[in-house]
Amino acid sequence: MSRDFNKRGGKKQFGKPSYEKEGGKSFKRAGREENIPEFSRRKPVAKKVDQKEPVVKDTMRLNKYIANSGVCSRRDADKLIEKGEITVNGKVVKELGTTVSYKDDVRYKGNRLNPEEKVYVLLNKPKGYVTTVEDKHAKQTVMDLVVDACDQRIYPVGRLDKQTTGLLLLTNDGELTKMLTHPKYNAKKIYHVFTDKPVFASHIDQLAQGITLEDGPIHADAISFVEKEDKTQVGVEIHSGRNRIVRRMFEYLGYKVMKLDRVYFAGLTKKNVPRGKWRYLTDKEVTRLKAGMLK
Numbered sequence: 141m142s143r144d145f146n147k148r149g150g151k152k153q154f155g156k157p158s159y160e161k162e163g164g165k166s167f168k169r170a171g172r173e174e175n176i177p178e179f180s181r182r183k184p185v186a187k188k189v190d191q192k193e194p195v196v197k198d199t200m201r202l203n204k205y206i207a208n209s210g211v212c213s214r215r216d217a218d219k220l221i222e223k224g225e226i227t228v229n230g231k232v233v234k235e236l237g238t239t240v241s242y243k244d245d246v247r248y249k250g251n252r253l254n255p256e257e258k259v260y261v262l263l264n265k266p267k268g269y270v271t272t273v274e275d276k277h278a279k280q281t282v283m284d285l286v287v288d289a290c291d292q293r294i295y296p297v298g299r300l301d302k303q304t305t306g307l308l309l310l311t312n313d314g315e316l317t318k319m320l321t322h323p324k325y326n327a328k329k330i331y332h333v334f335t336d337k338p339v340f341a342s343h344i345d346q347l348a349q350g351i352t353l354e355d356g357p358i359h360a361d362a363i364s365f366v367e368k369e370d371k372t373q374v375g376v377e378i379h380s381g382r383n384r385i386v387r388r389m390f391e392y393l394g395y396k397v398m399k400l401d402r403v404y405f406a407g408l409t410k411k412n413v414p415r416g417k418w419r420y421l422t423d424k425e426v427t428r429l430k431a432g433m434l435k
Contacts, residue, residue: 200255202226202238205246209253210315220248259290260421261310264413271299271308286310286418297321298381306331306402307410309421316429320406326379327434328361330404331386336396338371343393347376351392355382358389406434 200208206217206226217226224232227247228240240246246253263286265271270278273295282296289310297309297320311317320327350359358380366373376386387397403410407428413419421429 199239199241202228202233202240202246203236205240205255206248206253208255208257209246209248210258210313211248211253225249256292256312258313258426259292259294259311260313260316260426261286261289261294261418262408262410262413262421263308263310263418264410264415265300265305265308266416267303267305270302271296282308282310285416289418289420299383300402301384301387304400304402305415306400307405307408308402309405309408319432320429320434321381323379323381325432325434327381327406328404329378329402329406331376331378332366332399332401332403333374333376333386333390333397334399335372335374335390336398339365339374339390339393339395343395344374346393347389351389353388353392358382358385360389 202221203214203217206212206220207214211217212220218236220226221236221238222234224234225248226233227245228238229245242255246255263282265282265285269280269282269285271282272278273281273283275281286294292312294310294312295317297311297317300306300308309320319325344363344365347360348363350357352358360376360378362377364375365371366375376389378386386400390397408421408425
């Protein structure tokens with residue numbers, strides 16, 4: 141049995157709800173199934189064992205130094221070197237294979253480069269942890285859970301409030317962080333919402349059509365009941381990064397969110413990552429994110 145699903149002015153047939161609790165295979169959106177990619181099937185553990193952890197060396201080839209700084213790939217870095225666009229300690233270097241150290245002053249277009257190895261950590265955040273690097277008032281922060289992940293100083297990408305669980309990305313890649321958090325890139329997020337009472341179908345439609353909160357209008361990009369017989373579980377797709385936005389949407393309609401779990405973020409899922417554990421992103425996942433594939 142199907143029902144009509146209102147989405148911003150248009151009616152589209154909405155079939156049997158199909159929403160995986162742990163970021164599964166499909167999510168109903170505007171009457172069609174949208175496959176959610178599953179990138180890694182490795183069983184995560186508290187500390188990485190099946191991939192080499194990032195190692196900071198004293199010296200490295202100049203092209204790697206440039207690439208690690210986020211300027212370009214190693215191949216393109218070689219081209220910059222050959223063109224004489226790179227200086228080391230104030231002198232132009234054109235010789236490929238040049239080795240430099242972290243103490244050297246390497247510059248491109250007058251800007252000093254920072255070659256710190258980029259690290260990407262996917263955490264399945266548990267309840268009760270604050271999403272911050274430091275908070276003197278917090279007993280537990282997400283950084284406590286990834287303390288053994290790397291030597292580099294990594295930061296959470298966006299925020300999940302203390303009581304919200306689920307997928308959280310941490311990295312020291314500033315450019316990628318800007319992309320993932322900037323509204324214009326519309327990074328897709330999916331949440332599993334548990335409410336204190338059954339949600340009316342009319343309210344599901346209302347959230348799809350759009351409501352106006354104190355900080356402006358908002359609508360769900362897609363929304364569905366998770367279980368056909370359980371109207372207290374709702375799957376919500378949204379791209380807004382506004383503070384506590386999913387909770388506030390349901391509170392506006394008179395529901396209390398008892399549990400909120402983010403199961404999908406910018407093409408990533410927390411599949412096979414137990415609560416409180418983490419894993420590194422694969423090269424394929426990193427490449428996909430940097431290419432702007434955030435859906």
